[in-house]
Amino acid sequence: MSLTFSLAHLMGGIVLLCGFLLLSQRRLAAMITLYQIQACVLAAAAFWQGWAQHELNLYLTGIITLALKGLLLPYGLRQIVLRFNLRRAVESGMGMALSLILGVGLIGIAVLVVLPSTMRAVSLTREDLAIALSVVLLGLLVMVSRRSALAQIIGFLSTENGLVLAAIGMPGMPFVAEFSVALLVLLAFLVVGVFLLRIREHFDTLDVTGIEAIERRGR
């Protein structure tokens, strides 16, 4: 087991750890910080892989990740938090214990899915793939289990981090794909930002329960 693989691996683990801890956080500020750490570690992983695989594209991915997701998006999220005065907002969606246990269950499912289909692959790739899939699933779980629209966005962004993690682990992933995903995320973020403003104007809160009630009434 060479150092290259171990380090890449450890970074993947930290990305997953951040994804898991996102589930256990109630405060938006802490969630944003965790997301930022996750993105920075992801950027470091991309640089490391770029150095190991001698791929210029991966450096670019790393720079984009760092600039966009490590600095720009967290800044934007913090601005939203400040603007809507959500600094002390406490999330009260699903119970913490339940969502944590569900998170572990999802990681278990990811492992069980990846295991048989990649039995012949090198064990390290296997583990990386399992980690990436887990990060994606955990992000989706955050989106499902949270009520605040902002927390749902963070979950979405974390899901995207999982996809990038899978991409940098696979040699030969075209750079265009990653670049377009990054652009897509930025666009989505802008759209959602405007959307949030509109929600806020109408309902005076970012809690999506109000929208759900309207939906139900409409049916």
Add this chain to the structure above:
Amino acid sequence: MHLQPDALSWLFLGILLPQVVASAVAGMRGSVTFWVFGLGMALALLAGDAFTLIFGFELMSAASWLLVLRGDERPATFYVTMAIFSGACLIPAVFLPASSVAFVLILLGTGAKAGLAPLHAWLPKAHPAPPAGVSALMSGGMVKVALYVLIRYAFIILAPAAQPWWGVVLIAAGLASVLIGALRAMLEVELKTVLACSTVEHVGLIAVGLGVALRAKAMGDETLEGLGLQAALLCIVAHALFKPLLFLGAGEVKHAVGTTSLNWLGGLVRGMPRLGGLMLLGAACMAALPLGAGFAPEFLLLHAIIGAAATGGILARLFFTAALAILGLGAALALGAAVRLFGMGFLGRPRSLQAAAADDIRGAPLMAMGLLAVLILPVALLPGLVLGTMTPVLLLLAPQAALPPLAYAPLSLAVLALLLAAALGFVLQRWGVRGTREVAGWNGGFGAPPPWLPFGDPATQPSATGLAEPVARAIGRGVLARDMADPTEAWLVAPLLQLYRRLVRLAERIRRATIRERLAFVFGALVVFLLALGLGEGG
């Protein structure tokens, strides 16, 4: 009637004997039912054929039912229902050939009798009901007889048909018992109910050990088989000594104070130092603390689970990892329960005048508890030696099992502790200021209590309920049903009771039918019979 004892029978008889002696000395020797109860257990253990086994087993059930009935009627009815269910499972099972069906029936029958989840709800109700001597023998002895039947059938008689999933089922039931038993022991307020819930937990630990061994035996893993069996048997021995000790102590508390509710006890060590010391020993064993009798089995069991998690497929490994977490939760809860039992009952300030004026035990009860306490010492300090004497039993149950020496050496730990204590004593004597001065407690700066409350206001002292409140709030609601009742009561017993009531109503309806309805019923039956006959002939 055919008696044919072997090493396993002798081991269990050896476990039974001190409890019977202690219970008899402690005040049960005048009761004929008590001796019939003991005789039934001995008969079941010595039995050489299935008939004798069942006869002894049912004799034990019937006698214990009478004894429970004398204490309290409601749990007795619940108890006899479970005993009948247990008998109904066991009787066909012992005559079936070796197969999975027979094992499932044996597991249901003995599990219902031993208090294995989910068939344990009766135990915390029935065990505390009779006098302390009987409670002691029920928790320490009767449960072991049920486990004896389980061990004999699972490891010897049904061995040719053994399947790995038998062990898995046993482990799962054991884990549920550990979690529910330990959690309820932490939350209950009655001293004897706490002890009964702790019995459920220990039965769970034993079942986990047996399950690991059973699974390993079916899969041909000698090391794990030996470890699991060692853990289970040592736990059986330890539990059969300290649980009767605690139950007898609870009886003495009831005798001296008039209640066993932890919310009304307190400060008993002051008036009852001898009982306090004996109960401290029992509680330390119950909490599975090192240098107590309960630690060596826990140690072996955790190692067995860790060993099981190191082999096999990924699903099995995940299962055993989860099992390890549950055992960790259970161990810490058991520690909390034991600390709460001793701290609330025997330390602090008295919560009632009776508790303040309690007299220490002497005479026969002291002798009975002393006997059990003396027997605990070798199990606590020389578990390796005890395991050595059990080798014939282990070889009988698992001829190929590897029996590694125990890696836990309580004597060496005790020597280290003594050396450190000597050094500590020297430092304190040489440089420290000697002697102590008795003053009013600081109590967060509150003033002294008024003179008419010599021990202060009992209401200002944390109660047993209050001590358990954080646990109840954090996990009690997740695991237990509403009002901290047992989950099986809500999910198993209540629906069954409802079904039973419906059936009764139906039977009542039939009994009250008019003559025309009865005629119609008979006529309908005739038509159906004819139809079946016709169809049978035609087809």
Add this chain to the structure above:
Amino acid sequence: MLGFALGLIATLLHAALVFAAAPLVAGVVGKIRAWALGRRGAPVWQPYLQLYKLLRKSTLVPETATELFALWPVACFLATAVAMLLVPSFCTGMLTAPLGDFITLIGLFAIARAATMLGGMETGFGFGGAGAGREVLFSIFAEAALLVALLCFVLLAHGATVDGIAVAFDTQHIGISVSLGFALAALLAVALTETGRIPTDNPSGHLELAMVHEAMLLEYSGRFLLLFEYAAMLRLLLWMDLIGAIFIPFRLGQAGDVFSWPGGLLLWVLKIGAMAVVLPLFEVSTAKMRVFRVPEFLGAAMLLGFLASVFLFVAARIGS
């Protein structure tokens, strides 16, 4: 014979070192914490003076205490001190190494915890009981998390003694793996709880309602308080030793090889020093949790330990 003699000397040296250094570590942690908060702080040898003061003070026993009042501090100290002798500091292969099974260690922690809780209930005053109730709650998840994290080490090292794990991690090439990272996170959470540090408990808190560990010691004074306080200092060093021995086992000395001792000693000092700097910096950067958030914190630690094992199984190429 020579091996035994060297082992004995190493064990005695270890004992002397850890028992002498424990207050110093507490002092360093306190000093750095004070610096991080912008204060000057007490000198690093303050804990020694504190212990000496307690030794020379008269010991008060509340009227409502029972005869067992003196037993709990002694039991707490002895259990912690015995555990201290079992965990390697600067060298492996001490005489006590075969005794140091991880589960025995967990049991010794349990004794210390039980004695502290009973000490809290001893006098029957409110704060002690409240502290004991919370301690029970914390310990439930801490113990489960510790056991699950232990599983990961045992599977990697094929041995369950702390000494064996340290030797295996030092000599075999284990490499950096995701599992160990997760297990480290779980172990750190347990260590913070067991040693009563922020975010689960505050060792320098002065509000009785918010205390957990200190609340149980409120009625103790003089020699008895000395034992509890010294045990708390020992526990801090013990956990640092434990984490150091498992996660930074490089170049540990060998008891049978005198020439490896100085290197081991130097590295031990560096390790403990580094941890004594990191701990207070972490402490001042976080806030204390509410009591009912701690089970979530420790539950997350338990699940992390679980995940550590899961990824270990994945890496070991085990099919379903």
